[in-house]
Amino acid sequence: MPRLGKMERELLKSASGKQATVLYPFTKDGLNIPEGLRGRWVYKHPDACTGCKICEKVCPSEAIEMIECRAEDVQTKTGYRPVCHFDRCLLCGQCVESCPRNVLELSETFEMAYLSREDMIIY
Amino acid sequence: MTESDEPRIVIPPRVTIPIGPQHPALKEPGMFKLTVEGERIIDAEVNIGYNHRSIEKIAEGRTFLQVLYLAERICGICSATHNGTLAQAVEAAAEVEIPERAKFIRTLTWELERIHSHILWLGVAFHEVGFDTAFMYSWRDREVVMDLLETLSGNRVNYAMNTIGGVRRDVTDSLKETLLKGLDKLEERMKYYRDVAIYEKTFWNRVDGVGVLPNKIAKSHGAVGPTGRGSNVPTDVRFNDPTQAYVHLRDSGEFEMVLSDREDVAGRAIVRVVETIEAVRMCRWLLHNLPDGPIRERVRPRIQPNEVLARYEAPRGEVIHYLVTNGSDKPERWKVRAPTHANWVSMAYTLRGGYLADAPIILAAIDPCFSCTDRVVLVDAEDETIQLKPLDVLRAESNKWYESRT
Ligand code: SF4
Numbered sequence: 376m377p378r379l380g381k382m383e384r385e386l387l388k389s390a391s392g393k394q395a396t397v398l399y400p401f402t403k404d405g406l407n408i409p410e411g412l413r414g415r416w417v418y419k420h421p422d423a424c425t426g427c428k429i430c431e432k433v434c435p436s437e438a439i440e441m442i443e444c445r446a447e448d449v450q451t452k453t454g455y456r457p458v459c460h461f462d463r464c465l466l467c468g469q470c471v472e473s474c475p476r477n478v479l480e481l482s483e484t485f486e487m488a489y490l491s492r493e494d495m496i497i498y
Numbered sequence: 499m500t501e502s503d504e505p506r507i508v509i510p511p512r513v514t515i516p517i518g519p520q521h522p523a524l525k526e527p528g529m530f531k532l533t534v535e536g537e538r539i540i541d542a543e544v545n546i547g548y549n550h551r552s553i554e555k556i557a558e559g560r561t562f563l564q565v566l567y568l569a570e571r572i573c574g575i576c577s578a579t580h581n582g583t584l585a586q587a588v589e590a591a592a593e594v595e596i597p598e599r600a601k602f603i604r605t606l607t608w609e610l611e612r613i614h615s616h617i618l619w620l621g622v623a624f625h626e627v628g629f630d631t632a633f634m635y636s637w638r639d640r641e642v643v644m645d646l647l648e649t650l651s652g653n654r655v656n657y658a659m660n661t662i663g664g665v666r667r668d669v670t671d672s673l674k675e676t677l678l679k680g681l682d683k684l685e686e687r688m689k690y691y692r693d694v695a696i697y698e699k700t701f702w703n704r705v706d707g708v709g710v711l712p713n714k715i716a717k718s719h720g721a722v723g724p725t726g727r728g729s730n731v732p733t734d735v736r737f738n739d740p741t742q743a744y745v746h747l748r749d750s751g752e753f754e755m756v757l758s759d760r761e762d763v764a765g766r767a768i769v770r771v772v773e774t775i776e777a778v779r780m781c782r783w784l785l786h787n788l789p790d791g792p793i794r795e796r797v798r799p800r801i802q803p804n805e806v807l808a809r810y811e812a813p814r815g816e817v818i819h820y821l822v823t824n825g826s827d828k829p830e831r832w833k834v835r836a837p838t839h840a841n842w843v844s845m846a847y848t849l850r851g852g853y854l855a856d857a858p859i860i861l862a863a864i865d866p867c868f869s870c871t872d873r874v875v876l877v878d879a880e881d882e883t884i885q886l887k888p889l890d891v892l893r894a895e896s897n898k899w900y901e902s903r904t
């Protein structure tokens with residue numbers, strides 16, 4: 376009888392074990408999304424924002440643009456608020472870290488495919 | 499350009515095969531011109547410099563903080579390497595000392611990255627020699643360390659853990675437990691893959707005595723990282739010139755540089771698998787000895803005029819960041835020498851005299867992230883007909899060639 380290779384036992388074990396991959400997008404079970412994932416950018420606490428533009432300045436990829444507050448927005452002190460051009464965002468989290476008022480957040484939403492650039496401007 | 503269904507056989511065939519240079523998906527596209535006589539490679543020429551991304555010039559217009567995220571994108575596999583080494587360079591230029599805890603966490607990220615990079619390499623090596631079962635299994639288990647890195651940093655690939663003056667995320671007690679558990683699993687699996695690599699003939703017979711790089715040549719051609727260590731050249735910045743927490747790791751006396759005197763692809767493979775187990779042990783040591791304290795130091799954005807050189811042992815070898823500052827918040831000049839660049843040189847030598855069928859594994863052995871979308875052009879020297887071959891076709895043919903020999 377030929378000698379068994381180093382992997383035979385492992386092969387048998389895996390054949391009867393459960394599948395290693397996840398059937399995403401049909402199920403999200405087993406994706407193990409960790410706490411603190413750097414996902415979709417959100418303007419979380421508009422009330423606290425002063426419109427200081429620090430987030431715009433630190434962003435490495437010029438993803439943040441300061442626009443004049445629209446009628447439906449919370450009016451900031453300087454009259455400007457950030458919007459994120461998410462197609463340029465690197466998800467580095469520097470804006471979140473540098474904001475003096477803890478306004479911004481990278482949420483745990485990881486599904487970030489969009490059909491047009493317009494959809495990627497996050498207000 | 500013609501492509502025929504029937505492979506043409508020219509006798510005696512002296513054929514020049516250019517491999518590359520276009521690999522849009524790769525960080526370092528290179529071109530290898532192999533001249534073959536029959537199945538033997540008699541000459542190899544390496545050309546690089548095809549994909550200039552101008553990262554160093556872009557950096558000159560950004561602040562140090564912004565360049566960190568740019569540096570991270572030099573390479574997807576070594577993202578913590580470039581990010582951390584640049585942070586180290588800027589800190590040296592600013593002449594600040596970062597807190598001990600930050601040093602430990604930075605080193606921990608680096609070592610976790612080494613584990614994932616080496617398992618990735620091992621999987622690619624298995625794949626190159628046609629041992630896809632082991633490739634799938636090792637990559638399945640690589641997910642363990644990818645998950646650990648994701649939990650630690652918030653991203654699977656671009657960790658962005660370092661900032662100027664320390665690190666951005668702390669290791670909490672519960673995270674420490676998760677990491678330790680994951681490391682135990684990794685150690686067990688890596689010991690198994692070490693045995694697979696050494697005792698499983700499917701792999702071993704394809705790497706044993708292949709791609710020989712003698713110690714003398716490795717030294718004179720400046721081979722770095724596992725390529726050099728596989729030829730018994732004691733080059734490892736972690737031990738020769740340690741920074742960050744590597745000083746403590748070295749002083750603890752529990753860790754040693756992994757060397758092999760085999761000088762072939764097998765030697766490089768052994769160095770990598772044993773080093774992965776060492777890296778797991780290092781991570782555990784770092785977690786057990788993690789000092790308390792702050793994780794970052796405030797550094798003013800403007801850095802005084804200075805000129806520094808930062809080194810670190812990346813998974814592929816020594817990486818060098820040279821930085822000149824001029825008193826502003828932007829670098830005056832920043833130069834990066836990645837390890838693969840140093841290893842191209844000895845590559846031509848290793849290819850010479852080998853079989854064409856061994857070219858994929860020899861190329862992969864320096865771990866250039868080379869194997870995903872590469873294409874090969876076969877040029878017939880007699881009538882200059884060209885056959886375009888994707889690397890996977892070449893790989894399949896290589897494996898068939900070996901089968902037919904036995
Ligand atoms: S989000 Fe923060 S950094 Fe940006 S403008 Fe508002 S307060 Fe300033």
Ligand code: SF4
Binds near residue numbers: 436466
């Ligand atoms: S996460 Fe980074 S890239 Fe994205 S908007 Fe914030 S600073 Fe800019």
